[in-house]
Amino acid sequence: MTLPVYKVSAFNSAKASENKIHDDATAQRFGFKGGLVGGVHVYAYMSHMPVLRWGRDWLERGTGDAKFGKPVYEGDIAEVSALEDAEGMAIVVNSVGVQCATGRAGMPVSVVAPSLSDFKAVAPRANRVAADEKSMAVGDWLGMNPMTVTQAYQTQDIGDTRETLGLYLAEGIVHTGTILRCCNWALTHNVILPAWMHMGSEVQNLGLARVGDTLNVRARVTKNYEHKGHKWVEIDALVVANEVSPIARVTHIAIYRPRQLAEAA
Numbered sequence: 001m002t003l004p005v006y007k008v009s010a011f012n013s014a015k016a017s018e019n020k021i022h023d024d025a026t027a028q029r030f031g032f033k034g035g036l037v038g039g040v041h042v043y044a045y046m047s048h049m050p051v052l053r054w055g056r057d058w059l060e061r062g063t064g065d066a067k068f069g070k071p072v073y074e075g076d077i078a079e080v081s082a083l084e085d086a087e088g089m090a091i092v093v094n095s096v097g098v099q100c101a102t103g104r105a106g107m108p109v110s111v112v113a114p115s116l117s118d119f120k121a122v123a124p125r126a127n128r129v130a131a132d133e134k135s136m137a138v139g140d141w142l143g144m145n146p147m148t149v150t151q152a153y154q155t156q157d158i159g160d161t162r163e164t165l166g167l168y169l170a171e172g173i174v175h176t177g178t179i180l181r182c183c184n185w186a187l188t189h190n191v192i193l194p195a196w197m198h199m200g201s202e203v204q205n206l207g208l209a210r211v212g213d214t215l216n217v218r219a220r221v222t223k224n225y226e227h228k229g230h231k232w233v234e235i236d237a238l239v240v241a242n243e244v245s246p247i248a249r250v251t252h253i254a255i256y257r258p259r260q261l262a263e264a265a
Contacts, residue, residue, distance in 0.1 A: 001084040003053060008045045010037045010095065012074035013160040018188065020195045021258075027071075030195070030260045037072040039198030040184060042101050044161040044177030046091045049082035050105035051165055051176075053089065059173065059205055061111040063088070066103035067200040070095075113206045113246040119218035119238040124189035131191035131256045133224050136233050142219040144185035149174050154211050174209035183237045183252035186219035193256055199232075202251040213241040219252075229259030 012022055012035050020026035022035040043066045050058045072078050072095050082089045088106030122143040129135050158168055161177050168175050219237035233256045239247045
């Protein structure tokens with residue numbers, strides 16, 4: 001079964017963020033056409049397809065993964081296609097004739113959430129230092145500044161991701177993009193990252209977060225390595241609502257120091 005192609009006019013909501021990979025001038029120095037649309041937004045575009053197919057059930061227990069290969073740029077059309085098969089669905093994002101992201105989504109019959117006690121709750125570091133092998137050592141636990149999701153935030157978020165499905169606003173459900181952004185915050189609230197790239201995520205949804213809930217993340221660094229001149233980090237993250245309800249478990253992968261930074265140093 002092939003679902004109708006979902007077309008999104010991509011929007012870069014992070015132009016003014018600390019991460020200068022979203023800034024046109026910096027991204028162009030790195031060899032890109034312009035500032036990159038964030039990976040959490042591209043994942044949000046992709047998640048439209050399993051929610052369209054399975055509804056809120058997917059948000060409560062579905063799986064999703066995404067690998068970001070090429071950038072999506074603001075103003076370009078992201079075309080999201082999905083092909084359902086026996087194991088779920090394969091999802092592809094193309095933009096201006098280029099394959100930008102690939103992934104899959106699935107709908108397990110049931111899922112067992114990990115124990116909260118398996119994930120250490122820590123406050124974000126009071127003094128951030130530059131991201132490196134020491135400041136993000138394997139085994140380190142990371143937290144974020146807790147965020148209470150307001151109605152205004154949710155409305156803005158739905159607008160930024162150009163989401164057209166009505167259940168998020170109608171039922172006050174926090175969008176998948178915001179849940180995944182908590183994993184970004186596990187990094188950015190603890191170390192200084194001048195220009196970095198979210199490269200992929202594997203997500204197990206565990207429950208719904210709603211407007212009014214306070215989100216936090218409990219994340220452990222599982223890998224920190226160099227590949228093709230880039231410095232990479234992987235974390236195992238549990239996104240939690242109100243400190244008691246697991247919302248998603250995520251393997252989150254990023255290039256925290258692109259080789260272009262090393263070459264410019």
